[in-house]
Amino acid sequence: MLQNDIFLKVLKGESVERPPVWLMRQAGRILPQYRAVRESLSGFVELVKSPDLVAEVTVQPVDELGVDAAILFSDILVIPEAMGLPYELIEKKGPFFPKTIHQSADIANLISGEEAAAKLDYVYDGIDATVAKLESRVPLIGFAGAPFTLLCYMVEGKGSKTFSQAKKFLYAQPEDAHLLLQKLTDTIIVYLKTKVAHGVNAVQVFDSWAGSLDKKTYNEFCIPYLKQINDAILPLVPVILFSKGAWFSLAELDQIGSTALGIDWNMDPQFVRNITGPDKVLQGNLDPCVLYGDADFIRAEAIDMMKAFGKNHIVNLGHGVYPDTPLDGVKAFVDTVKAFRY
Numbered sequence: 001m002l003q004n005d006i007f008l009k010v011l012k013g014e015s016v017e018r019p020p021v022w023l024m025r026q027a028g029r030i031l032p033q034y035r036a037v038r039e040s041l042s043g044f045v046e047l048v049k050s051p052d053l054v055a056e057v058t059v060q061p062v063d064e065l066g067v068d069a070a071i072l073f074s075d076i077l078v079i080p081e082a083m084g085l086p087y088e089l090i091e092k093k094g095p096f097f098p099k100t101i102h103q104s105a106d107i108a109n110l111i112s113g114e115e116a117a118a119k120l121d122y123v124y125d126g127i128d129a130t131v132a133k134l135e136s137r138v139p140l141i142g143f144a145g146a147p148f149t150l151l152c153y154m155v156e157g158k159g160s161k162t163f164s165q166a167k168k169f170l171y172a173q174p175e176d177a178h179l180l181l182q183k184l185t186d187t188i189i190v191y192l193k194t195k196v197a198h199g200v201n202a203v204q205v206f207d208s209w210a211g212s213l214d215k216k217t218y219n220e221f222c223i224p225y226l227k228q229i230n231d232a233i234l235p236l237v238p239v240i241l242f243s244k245g246a247w248f249s250l251a252e253l254d255q256i257g258s259t260a261l262g263i264d265w266n267m268d269p270q271f272v273r274n275i276t277g278p279d280k281v282l283q284g285n286l287d288p289c290v291l292y293g294d295a296d297f298i299r300a301e302a303i304d305m306m307k308a309f310g311k312n313h314i315v316n317l318g319h320g321v322y323p324d325t326p327l328d329g330v331k332a333f334v335d336t337v338k339a340f341r342y
Ligand code: CP3
Pocket: 023, 024, 025, 026, 027, 028, 029, 038, 044, 071, 072, 073, 074, 075, 076, 077, 089, 092, 093, 094, 095, 143, 159, 206, 208, 319, 320, 323
């Protein structure tokens, strides 16, 4: 039995006295404890592949901030690597893939499904170590990148403001794109099922670059794959779909039938509620920059947001917390939610 199951209660549609709270990217550079672990190693990828350290940095925000859920420390880029495209993380620049995808032969060379998911034992070992270290205090969230967001990195080889190369790939080589998206989907499904078997209590799918597309393209290249993932995992644990910037496809995302939808700060809670109705669990959506403000400002903004969403809400930011956010701002946010009552 979990000591604090308020996060899972909301996902089950049970009534609670306040919304649960966690932050995307809570296991990361906002915490001095994380930076200390990170500096002791040669690089980010080494940390991701060290199960005991993964457990340590996953539990840090539970100890330091008192959040209602832990999210496994890892990265969405472990899937492309398992399929055959290794990545590096270049300091102050971000992810970099020496090899990228251009043509059908590149896609044919990728391994997928069971074979690829079997290369991720270090993630499953990290879950085992984390479950032991959490001692049933809070639930553990597992995650994967959505097929389109992973395609972005596999085609571009790095981050981008426009993802124009990835979009060109969808428009100019739609058959190749669908082939790659299906291979990614097959891998993600086995990967998430294995995470569940190792003890994650819920999963979140990050479609971080959804907002670079339009409705027609999103509905053709993204929604069907998210639906496959949702339908495979939903019988096992709650599923949260976070398609950042995809306000144009909210109705289609809602129709997938996931347990919850993640919402970014460009989407007004009332706008979203008008589409999903009051019963859908929504997660989000404070602008991460609010946490640069003073405690009174943060408190007022957080309370406004909780009132705007109403019940069936999990408090989070609208995207990951920025690494230079003052820890006091993060604490003011979490403490405000924990003191709030409906
Ligand atoms: O949320 C958590 O606390 C769990 C850990 C987590 C990380 N990455 C750790 C990380 C999660 C859920 C992710 C997912 C991820 N990774 C996404 C989707 C979420 C989102 O923010 O949209 C994306 C797009 C990636 C790809 C990625 N990994 C980028 C763009 C970067 C560089 C970003 C940066 O801020 O420098 C990473 C590296 C990364 N992943 C870091 C962390 C803590 C920073 C690395 C460091 O320690 O130097």
